[in-house]
Amino acid sequence: MLNTVDMFRAALRINVFAVLLSILLLIGALYIYSGNSHSFRWIFQQDNFPMTHVSTTSCEVQEYVNNCGNWSIGEFRMKVGLKYAQPSTQKGRTDVNSVTNWNAPLVWEGTFDPVVIDAIYKPMNPRVAVVVFAVGKYTRFLKGFLQSAEKHFLVDFRVTYYVFTDNEQDVPKVELGSARNISVVPVPSAQHWQEVVLGRMEWATKAIDNQIRSKADYLFMMDIDSVFHNRFGAESLSRLSAVLHRGYYKDSHRDKFPYERRPQSKAYIPAGEGDYYYTAAVWGGYLEDMYRLVKHCYIQAQEDSKIRIQAVWQEESHLNKYLLYNKPAKVLSPEYLWSDYDPVPADIKVVRVSQLIKNYKEVRPNAGNR
Structure with a gap:
């Protein structure tokens, strides 16, 4: 006892x-607890997916707790159920490569199930920022871009379009879905189109520092003279996602890529090096990874300007140099940026975004054609 x-x-x-x-x-x-009464930080770990920081409001957290108790996201799906086609190890696209040599997905139509992808990402409720530039006469493309994005770009996700423009009065009123917004960022006018191209990295860097960082988990940079035609969904989300340039994705020899070949430039890629040629018209990723990439392009272009040199394709050249040594986590096929100038080949099963035909000499001063 x-x-x-x-x-x-x-x-x-x-x-x-x-x-x-x-x-x-x-x-x-x-x-x-994040530091105020309205915001929480959650970290979800998905099988075969990297850790993702995702913000959600206290009301959404309470709703999740009320409905699900202490269930994990996986347990929630097990209890609710999710119907989709059975995946196969033997069937799939055989006309294109769907994985890079560093084992990153190379995303084409037919290589993913949108039902499964959405079921993974939507419970995370990420905030997505889209940065576009509409300077000078390029404001004419805003309405078509925004209206088509509302139909096809990350539908039912939280999206804010950051419109950088010198003509705020020309930003159209567009009907937006729930939790989707437009934020106008004033920028100065430009006399030459190269000023806009090179200025994008500087303006985007400063905007991320000053206003975007606390409001987004992912960020995409996109060209405004484009229209969405089909789904551009959560399959595009990753640490860094780059899009294959439609003009060079079939080239069998990397020395044909239009890399910057002058050793004096910070964008220099020597002959015999390179993976793919990526477009600078669409790219995205985690906000902090995108910030490092955007800031890198800005600083490298500044270094070039000190010795009076400009990379052959401006920020696209610096982008390709960066991604050669900092591999993207996903490579998106040219479905994610095609062009109305070009016929659609058999391996492009769906055009998700396409650049519009336009008179470059009319919309941008001192313009060449590309």
């Missing part, structure tokens, strides 16, 4: 354990 001293010691141990447990629970609660 326990004597009084033993009973006291046992009670003391229980009380100490209860105090320690309370402290641990308090630390956990403080860790989740």
